[in-house]
Amino acid sequence: MANYRRGRINDEMQKELMVILRSVKDPRVSDAFVSVTAVDTTPDLKYAKVYYSCLSGNKKDVAKGLRQASGYMRTQLAKTLNLRMTPELTFIEDASVEHGARIAKILENIEFHDEVLDENSED
Numbered sequence: 001m002a003n004y005r006r007g008r009i010n011d012e013m014q015k016e017l018m019v020i021l022r023s024v025k026d027p028r029v030s031d032a033f034v035s036v037t038a039v040d041t042t043p044d045l046k047y048a049k050v051y052y053s054c055l056s057g058n059k060k061d062v063a064k065g066l067r068q069a070s071g072y073m074r075t076q077l078a079k080t081l082n083l084r085m086t087p088e089l090t091f092i093e094d095a096s097v098e099h100g101a102r103i104a105k106i107l108e109n110i111e112f113h114d115e116v117l118d119e120n121s122e123d
Contacts, residue, residue, distance in 0.1 A: 028065030032057030048087035
């Protein structure tokens, strides 16, 4: 199977999972702000890694809620996507959003420090 097809499937699964997440009734998932950042399926489309980030809630509880809701989400994916086989979902927390925010804060502190040094050197 060509990589571009797998890429399209990954993108479509990501979009559909975002819609499906809104209908999950588990309070561990529905109360936390969960966002699907990426989906990576295997070449045979049997397994899919779903990368997510959550901005609120206990991360362990959210992970447990997603694991328990994976059957429901897989069923909903099967109804919406026209695939021969719906992949098994594995949820992996994506820390790239937090990492990016931390880097932005460090850069902001460096810029502020440089401005203070420039002001002091002018005096």
